[in-house]
Amino acid sequence: MHKAWERSGPAIGARAVTKTYGNGVRAVRGVDLDVPVGEIRAIVGENGAGKSTLMKMFYGLEQPSSGEVLVGGRPRVLGGPASAIGLGVGMVHQNLMLVPSFTVAQNVVLGVEPGRRGRVDLKAAAETTARLAEESGLAVDPNARVDEVSVGMRQRTEILKVLHRGARVLILDEPTAVLTPQETEDLFAAVRRLRDGGMTVLFISHKLREVREISDRVSVMRAGSLVGTVDTSDATERSLAAMMVGRDLSLDVDRAPARRTGVALQVRDVQYAAPTGQSLDGIGFDVAAGEIVGLAGIEGNGQTELAEILAGLRRPTSGAIRVGGTGTAGLDVAGHRRAGIGYVPEDRLRNGAALDESIADNLVVDRHDRAPLARRGLLRPRAVRAHAEQLIEDYAIRTPDASVPVRALSGGNMQKVIVARELSAAPRLLIASQVTRGVDIGAMRFMYERLGAARDAGAGVLLISADLTELLALADRLLVIKDGRLVARFDDTSGLTEKRVGLYMLGVERHDHDHITTGLEEVDAV
Amino acid sequence: MSAVLDVVLSSAFLAAVLRVSTPYLLAAFGGLVAERAGVSNIALEGQMLSAACTGALVAGYSGSVALGALCGVGVATLLGLLLAALRLELGADVIIAGIGLNLLASGGTAYAVFTLLDDKGGTSGLKSGSLPAVPLPGIDSIPLLGDVISGQNMVTWLAFLTAPVIAWLFYRARFGFHLRAVGEMPDAAASVGIPVRRVQYTGLALSGALAGLAGVFLSMGYVSFFVRDMTAGRGFIALAAVFLGGLRPWGVFLAALGFGAAEALAVQLGTLDVPPQLVSTIPYAMTLVALAVYAWRRRRQAGVEVAASV
Numbered sequence: 056m057h058k059a060w061e062r063s064g065p066a067i068g069a070r071a072v073t074k075t076y077g078n079g080v081r082a083v084r085g086v087d088l089d090v091p092v093g094e095i096r097a098i099v100g101e102n103g104a105g106k107s108t109l110m111k112m113f114y115g116l117e118q119p120s121s122g123e124v125l126v127g128g129r130p131r132v133l134g135g136p137a138s139a140i141g142l143g144v145g146m147v148h149q150n151l152m153l154v155p156s157f158t159v160a161q162n163v164v165l166g167v168e169p170g171r172r173g174r175v176d177l178k179a180a181a182e183t184t185a186r187l188a189e190e191s192g193l194a195v196d197p198n199a200r201v202d203e204v205s206v207g208m209r210q211r212t213e214i215l216k217v218l219h220r221g222a223r224v225l226i227l228d229e230p231t232a233v234l235t236p237q238e239t240e241d242l243f244a245a246v247r248r249l250r251d252g253g254m255t256v257l258f259i260s261h262k263l264r265e266v267r268e269i270s271d272r273v274s275v276m277r278a279g280s281l282v283g284t285v286d287t288s289d290a291t292e293r294s295l296a297a298m299m300v301g302r303d304l305s306l307d308v309d310r311a312p313a314r315r316t317g318v319a320l321q322v323r324d325v326q327y328a329a330p331t332g333q334s335l336d337g338i339g340f341d342v343a344a345g346e347i348v349g350l351a352g353i354e355g356n357g358q359t360e361l362a363e364i365l366a367g368l369r370r371p372t373s374g375a376i377r378v379g380g381t382g383t384a385g386l387d388v389a390g391h392r393r394a395g396i397g398y399v400p401e402d403r404l405r406n407g408a409a410l411d412e413s414i415a416d417n418l419v420v421d422r423h424d425r426a427p428l429a430r431r432g433l434l435r436p437r438a439v440r441a442h443a444e445q446l447i448e449d450y451a452i453r454t455p456d457a458s459v460p461v462r463a464l465s466g467g468n469m470q471k472v473i474v475a476r477e478l479s480a481a482p483r484l485l486i487a488s489q490v491t492r493g494v495d496i497g498a499m500r501f502m503y504e505r506l507g508a509a510r511d512a513g514a515g516v517l518l519i520s521a522d523l524t525e526l527l528a529l530a531d532r533l534l535v536i537k538d539g540r541l542v543a544r545f546d547d548t549s550g551l552t553e554k555r556v557g558l559y560m561l562g563v564e565r566h567d568h569d570h571i572t573t574g575l576e577e578v579d580a581v
Numbered sequence: 582m583s584a585v586l587d588v589v590l591s592s593a594f595l596a597a598v599l600r601v602s603t604p605y606l607l608a609a610f611g612g613l614v615a616e617r618a619g620v621s622n623i624a625l626e627g628q629m630l631s632a633a634c635t636g637a638l639v640a641g642y643s644g645s646v647a648l649g650a651l652c653g654v655g656v657a658t659l660l661g662l663l664l665a666a667l668r669l670e671l672g673a674d675v676i677i678a679g680i681g682l683n684l685l686a687s688g689g690t691a692y693a694v695f696t697l698l699d700d701k702g703g704t705s706g707l708k709s710g711s712l713p714a715v716p717l718p719g720i721d722s723i724p725l726l727g728d729v730i731s732g733q734n735m736v737t738w739l740a741f742l743t744a745p746v747i748a749w750l751f752y753r754a755r756f757g758f759h760l761r762a763v764g765e766m767p768d769a770a771a772s773v774g775i776p777v778r779r780v781q782y783t784g785l786a787l788s789g790a791l792a793g794l795a796g797v798f799l800s801m802g803y804v805s806f807f808v809r810d811m812t813a814g815r816g817f818i819a820l821a822a823v824f825l826g827g828l829r830p831w832g833v834f835l836a837a838l839g840f841g842a843a844e845a846l847a848v849q850l851g852t853l854d855v856p857p858q859l860v861s862t863i864p865y866a867m868t869l870v871a872l873a874v875y876a877w878r879r880r881r882q883a884g885v886e887v888a889a890s891v
Contacts (some may be wrong), residue, residue: 114773137774152769154762165762166773169753175758216773330881 058455059142060223064128065089065253067113067224072122074108074336077204082108083207085122086280092223095124095246095256097266099297100276101495106259109276113257114146115139126224140166146226148186149259151209151315155202157193159183163219167449189214193245207238225412226257230490231265235353236523236557242267259497261299263292264524275299301498301556310507313531315343315403318379319395319484319515320365323373327364327539333357335364335539338374339572342484342515347506347547349530350519353560357539358519359401362488364518367391368399375578379483392421395483399473399490401519405474410462415459416444418476438492451501453479467498474502478509488519501530520528523553534557545569588849598847599737600803602841604629604795604812605741607836608819610747610793613830615661615825617751618784621871622790623662623679625792626816627686629869632796637807641709650712650801653770654793660686662787674746683816691809703808704800711805712736712797722836728875736798743791743813748830760784792816821853821868825875836871843867 067090074083080515083105086093090096100106111117112124123130126142133139139146145463150393153162160181169183170176184197193211201209210230217225227246231239246256246269260266264304266273267287274284275298320342335357342348363369365376367388376383378394386394400406408417419428419439427438443457452471456465461469470490477485487506491499506529519524526533526546534554535543542561543566545551558564588594603807606624615622622628632653662684667673697700714732721731749755762770763780771777795815800807818840826833834854 135773135774140774146772148772150765150768152772153770154766156765157762161758162769166769166775168758170755173755174753175755220773243780423889 059127059129065125066092066127067257068125069112070123070125070130072109072112072119072124072444074105074112074117075120082279083112083119086276086279086281088151088274088284089282090224090255090257091126092255093250093253094272095250095258095270096278097258097260097270097273099259099263099266099273099295099299101261101436101497102298102467102493103278103495104276105279106276106442107228110146110228110257113224113226114138114144132354140220140222143221144221144226145220145222145224147213147217147228148212149229149232151206151213151339152297153201153209153212155507156200158198158200159204159215160197161209161211162201163197163215165216167220169381180203183219184215187218188400191215191218191245191458192248207235207241208232208234210242211245215330218249225255225256225362226259227276228259229261230258231262231508233262233354233521235560237554237561239265262524263295265293269377273300274420277301296496310510310529310531313343313346313510315345315512317344318342318377318516319344320379321375321377321576321578322365323375323575325361325364325376326372327360327369328372329360333360333539334537335371338536338539338541339575340534340541340544341575342517344379344483344515345510346531347510347516347518347529348532349526349558350517351523351526351533351560352536354521356536358488360539361488361536362401362517362519363486365391366400377578392480397477397482397485397514398479399438399477399485399487401469401488401492403470403473408461409470411444411460413458413459413460414447414452414472415439418443418446418479419473421476422481446475446479450505465495467494469503470494471498471501474505478505482514484515484517486517486519489521491520491525493521495507523556527551527556537562537565541571582681585850586852587845588853589709592725594845594849595729596733597845598614598842599733599835601845602838603734603737603740603798603802604815605641605822605837605841605844606792606834607736607743607791607795607798607817608831609822609826609833610743611788612797612820612824613747614760614784614824615788616828617764618760620665620668620781620783620785621675621679621768622661622664622785622788622792622822623676623820624660624682624686624816625788626812626814627679627683628659628681628792629796629799629812629816630686630690630810631660632657632793633800634693634796634807636797637704637707637709637800637805640801641704642807646712646801647712649709650797653801653837654790654798657784657793657796658789659781661787661792663781664789665785669707669778669781687810688808694807694809697751698794701809703806703811706805707806709801711801711807728747732861734798734802736794736802739794740798744830744834751830756780756783769882792819795819818864818868821872825871839871840864 069086072086073283074081075081086109098106108117110391112119114260115135115138124133126144131142149152152274159562163184165181168175177307181197188195193214195208195211230242234242256271272284272286273295275282277299318341323339325338325354333356350358364371367386378396381394383391383394419442422435425427426464428435428442440457447457450471454467461472518530530548533545533548534541594839607631612622612625636649636653639652640646662676664682667678668675690814694704698704698706700706712735715738716736717731721727751761759775759780763777767777799811822836822840823833826836846866847860851857
């Protein structure tokens with residue numbers, strides 16, 4: 056199909072590629088890479104290791120400052136995605152690049168629409184999409200609007216988009232971040248089928264378990280350089296993690312059994328009629344002081360709504376919520392915080408911090424009106440700075456200065472600012488939503504330690520996550536939410552597998568109501 | 582009250598609605614194209630005004646109505662491209678840039694007219710003529726229908742033709758397909774190799790051209806001279822029609838027609854014994870009411886409930 060490809064040589068590769076940005080940051084340093092035709096190559100590395108920048112150069116979104124990109128056995132100059140696509144390179148971005156109001160088929164053909172003389176033949180588009188889906192085993196509904204289909208189908212749409220352009224190299228950037236275990240398995244099956252058909256696949260990830268499952272070989276990047284390439288069969292998660300961070304580091308958490316010391320949170324029969332999004336129905340559970348309760352579920356099944364109700368951002372239609380014995384009905388957000396609630400929101404860019412304000416200011420937003428930070432209604436800048444410097448040190452926030460705007464920090468450090476603020480308020484109950492999303496392995500490890508320490512210091516933690524590995528590693532007890540109801544409750548997480556929890560997330564299995572509410576004391580609505 | 586009903590039900594009123602709606606329709610479609618390309622065209626008003634002024638002046642001096650109209654539309658197109666350049670090349674806030682262009686147009690047209698004609702009010706001293714009306718032989722003898730649609734200005738015909746053309750462009754043509762993708766998800770469009778900026782420039786040029794045609798109609802169809810600030814907020818009302826119409830071609834069509842009807846009503850009621858100051862507020866009052874209704878409906882559909890502070 057692509058006449059421009061040589062008979063031999065790597066499907067995609069790099070020769071001494073370096074990328075230096077205008078501000079002097081060297082994102083990629085002297086990378087040499089050869090990926091032969093028909094291989095699934097995983098590229099792993101921490102955030103900021105240069106994986107994304109390297110992929111952008113393969114896809115023409117960035118141009119190397121020096122060195123060469125190879126496609127189809129020959130050095131190429133990729134002026135933009137159009138020229139990469141023309142050479143048979145396709146990319147599925149981490150943030151899916153779909154037009155929400157378009158149908159699946161319209162998204163698949165976008166940019167290369169069938170039809171003559173400036174017209175778009177929508178019927179042909181739907182037929183092409185259906186045929187491609189059939190051939191590749193990536194099931195989609197061509198005529199459904201993208202904003203109305205599941206995340207899994209959106210991702211399959213992205214891959215079909217790439218296939219429709221006749222790609223021979225498929226770049227998948229963190230494709231499993233938003234998928235359930237079952238969807239991940241389906242994706243892997245489809246990717247293997249594509250490989251067997253001669254496709255070369257670059258699989259970007261930091262989930263080492265998945266990398267071991269899907270890839271033929273693994274290339275590890277660290278601080279912009281390629282540190283090495285190994286056969287997957289020779290690699291262990293531990294050895295890969297060590298290569299990624301340059302030292303021995305594991306995500307295994309040593310957990311002493313929880314020491315429960317009373318009740319942090321009681322939720323009884325909470326109903327919530329959502330104007331948009333997911334409504335909640337009959338939610339009831341406890342979080343004890345000194346334990347971590349995990350909340351699993353496919354995203355969009357009511358986790359966001361529940362977290363925002365607990366944080367006081369939304370009001371439940373009915374039901375009772377008590378934090379350490381105090382009813383929260385009628386309290387505003389500040390009242391919820393005074394009752395002892397800390398909240399790490401799932402979308403830190405939108406709700407977690409004021410991005411254009413300094414680290415110091417972000418660290419005092421919940422306590423700026425109290426001594427020692429303020430006196431007689433006036434802020435004391437020196438105290439604010441000292442407070443920030445203390446937390447920057449305690450939480451190992453990597454920044455030159457407390458006056459740096461939060462926007463300038465990496466994802467992991469941004470999250471540390473928020474976690475530092477919430478945990479230093481010594482909450483009775485911490486609601487932590489997607490606390491490690493998009494942060495690197497070092498920061499992840501750090502968050503795990505801090506959540507564990509907060510638990511051991513007697514806080515109750517409600518950990519909401521899309522990452523089952525994380526939930527199973529951290530949670531003392533686990534709840535599963537589906538369609539706004541609790542469908543499972545595991546009071547002992549040892550021996551629980553991701554696959555088994557996945558069945559409850561998908562609704563294949565469920566616990567009965569009595570099991571979920573067993574042992575919950577009655578609480579009067581206040 | 583019956584006097585009002587007589588006015589509203591007359592064929593003269595229906596003909597007036599078509600005539601008065603013309604600038605609203607064209608400007609609203611201009612606004613719609615820009616909005617769907619992802620760059621709000623706040624400068625519709627200024628583009629209309631510049632086109633109206635340029636059209637009247639060029640037609641008056643050259644003696645060619647066609648050349649005047651062409652130059653008017655051309656100037657508005659250039660203003661559309663200028664807005665795009667300010668936004669896309671220099672990163673200007675699109676609202677501020679739009680307001681700037683509107684002020685520039687208001688002051689610039691008044692200055693040009695005063696410099697050339699030594700008249701602070703307008704170009705009534707200049708004989709510039711107007712774009713031709715289209716009589717429909719055969720149809721003009723049909724009662725009612727003939728009175729309403731025959732003899733309308735050619736720009737009115739163009740305005741009503743624009744609706745199906747825009748609908749076709751948006752949903753059947755490759756360009757509209759790309760335009761909607763660019764406006765909704767520029768990153769997605771760029772990632773499949775669609776030249777995002779070129780599409781946005783084209784959209785803004787088209788937007789300016791449509792606003793220009795609306796302006797040319799005001800000074801060379803509605804009347805045959807330019808008056809200072811003669812657009813009188815029609816560009817902003819058209820912008821309201823864009824949102825009221827839900828960013829959809831036929832919705833925008835109906836909204837613009839509604840605003841046209843309101844203005845026509847104001848004009849017709851002016852002949853009756855109603856305070857003219859009150860009557861002339863009808864289009865603006867209707868805009869406010871319509872936007873309030875729109876906001877209320879939107880909040881009911883998509884409002885995220887956030888508990889109010891106690």
